[in-house]
Amino acid sequence: MSAKVPLAGVVGFPIGHSKSPRMHGHWLAELGLPGHYVPLDIAPDDFAEAMMILPRVGFVGVNVTLPHKEAALAGAARATERAQRIGAANTLTFLPEGGYEADNTDGYGFAANLADRAPGWRADDGPVAVFGAGGAARGIVDAMIEGGAPEIRISNRTRARADTLAAAFGPRVTVYDWQDPTALLDGAATVINTTSLGMAGQPAFDLDLSGLSRDAVATDIVYTPLDTPFLQAAAAQGTRVVDGLGMLLWQGTPGFTRWFGAEPQVTPALRDIMLAP
């Protein structure tokens, strides 16, 4: 009898488009580790039952994506503090005693990508300006608070959603006007697009970025295309820009380390693999 081969995967509905299997498969091969990482198409009604069955058939953990991120947190035996603050989970690790621990590595992935691609960047460099107030924004705001950002400014097309986010994260977060980003951008050290604007098939990001400082770092969570209208507009102001692909890569590293027992690397070769059709 050989030792059990650890299984992991990504749970979504639908899941066909996910590039996570490609990434974890690359890491397993590169590190010469036994294991498999597979896409799991699971409907919301089946989620809780699937989380009971998967560990019995050899799964050590799973990533979860839309629409399961909130349900994954709600069903957890325990959850990290950051997952609780964000209100959603993306990385689940099955526990020997039953159930699973829920974590959220989105904000970690976001900050690790910026540190990697904009050397010297720190969350506490100055005010952080955030476009958007959806699920992705929550993880990013949490990571910026943890990183010591002195002030986080949010603007969102639907202002009430920004108000809710600001109320959840406390006095360092304030809400700004969506239409005119002049005040939002004034003196901001880090500027982030967390909206879906600029994504292939979505409307372009067309807000005026002329108030952006040359000393800022601008980044987008959209990575299809890699060079988004937001990043193009920021680069036109002379601002350093970081694309969004690395956030996906870095958010996957803590789960891989936990499940398969070795720390994976985020390399140019991995980027190329993820960008291949």
Ligand code: ATR
């Ligand atoms: P995610 O989890 O990726 O953040 P989401 O929760 O659906 O996804 O959030 C999408 C974000 O993109 C929101 O900030 C949304 O703004 P609203 O809250 O007003 O919907 C923003 N967004 C999407 N389409 C937009 C558009 N056409 N114009 C402006 N903002 C848009």
